[in-house]
Amino acid sequence: MIRALGMMSGTSLDGVDAAMIDTDGVRIGGFGDSAFHAYGSNEAAVLHAGLGLWPDAPQVPDLAELVQAVHADLARQFTDAQLIGFHGQTLAHDPRGRGTHQAGDGAALARALDRPVVWDFRSEDVRQGGEGAPLVPFFHWACANWAVGQGHLPAAPVAFLNLGGVGNISWVDPTACAPEASGACIAFDTGPANAPLNDLMRRRRHQSHDEGGALAASGTPDATVVAAFLDDPWFRRPPPKSLDRDHFADLSHAVASLPDGDAAATLVAALAGSVAAGMTWLPSAPTQLLVCGGGRHNAAIMAALRRVVPGPVHPVEAIGLNGDMLEAQAFGWLAVRVLRGLPISGPMTTGVPGPVCGGRISHPR
Numbered sequence: 123m124i125r126a127l128g129m130m131s132g133t134s135l136d137g138v139d140a141a142m143i144d145t146d147g148v149r150i151g152g153f154g155d156s157a158f159h160a161y162g163s164n165e166a167a168v169l170h171a172g173l174g175l176w177p178d179a180p181q182v183p184d185l186a187e188l189v190q191a192v193h194a195d196l197a198r199q200f201t202d203a204q205l206i207g208f209h210g211q212t213l214a215h216d217p218r219g220r221g222t223h224q225a226g227d228g229a230a231l232a233r234a235l236d237r238p239v240v241w242d243f244r245s246e247d248v249r250q251g252g253e254g255a256p257l258v259p260f261f262h263w264a265c266a267n268w269a270v271g272q273g274h275l276p277a278a279p280v281a282f283l284n285l286g287g288v289g290n291i292s293w294v295d296p297t298a299c300a301p302e303a304s305g306a307c308i309a310f311d312t313g314p315a316n317a318p319l320n321d322l323m324r325r326r327r328h329q330s331h332d333e334g335g336a337l338a339a340s341g342t343p344d345a346t347v348v349a350a351f352l353d354d355p356w357f358r359r360p361p362p363k364s365l366d367r368d369h370f371a372d373l374s375h376a377v378a379s380l381p382d383g384d385a386a387a388t389l390v391a392a393l394a395g396s397v398a399a400g401m402t403w404l405p406s407a408p409t410q411l412l413v414c415g416g417g418r419h420n421a422a423i424m425a426a427l428r429r430v431v432p433g434p435v436h437p438v439e440a441i442g443l444n445g446d447m448l449e450a451q452a453f454g455w456l457a458v459r460v461l462r463g464l465p466i467s468g469p470m471t472t473g474v475p476g477p478v479c480g481g482r483i484s485h486p487r
Contacts, residue, residue: 128454133287207457252474284415310361313396335422341383
């Protein structure tokens, strides 16, 4: 087993998660300490200004230095990490066009921390014709396998719904011999998740998010806006498929004239509707839907999901996992897989023709 530190800064742009995990890149041996760095208002402003930029933009080097510095400061708290998985900050994602761009230099981070760093997880998948996202499904398989072993889950298919800036769902069969095995994992992005709601709160209330879903709970969804959103051809496109953070920018424009509460409620209803639409692509009904990411803290989102999703809907804490740190843990686990030459994506998660071991390994010297 390797003690790995995974680090994740998602498209919700709230901050950096860091979490330890013990793993051989297949099984989970145990979970360790975790920490979170919340972006300050100036840091968040810099990152928001960088959304949509590609590596040749003049602002990117300074932004990348900010990302590296924040990650380095956080990583120094974890002195026993043997390996670091560094996702970087996604600024642009266009797998059928210019590719995918995560700001941050893993080689510079390795030198700063004097430890090996695995990074650039998505590019190779895109180069080979995949979507480059989502990358966490193989780890969801490992989590389900661990939970079965702990007695927290039956040995049957289950689905994980990650609600970060963008939503993604993973249907996994924990009885499969490996995550890349046929029928083990099916995954894809479901639609916008926290990003439109967080952007609304930032614009109108100067707050980072809708705490507990209080604003959304106070409003009434605009059914016409939600119906128009769900009529987008993207929802009829079969998976695998992935989204850029701002793919559905028209949704934010559609709620611009609504009162704050109704706008928030409409965005929540759109999120839940997109998840329900996505679940129709799953190969079989999961025994339960396990929600991770920041969205599970929003009571309005969880209530909306329970209204439209068939079957039980629970936060991942119901099976002994930490929903705030799952993605960070995933990139620690994926880092070990890259080190061992194991695949981190496959045809049924990103649409790549065959299993891909992406990522780059940078050593301090």
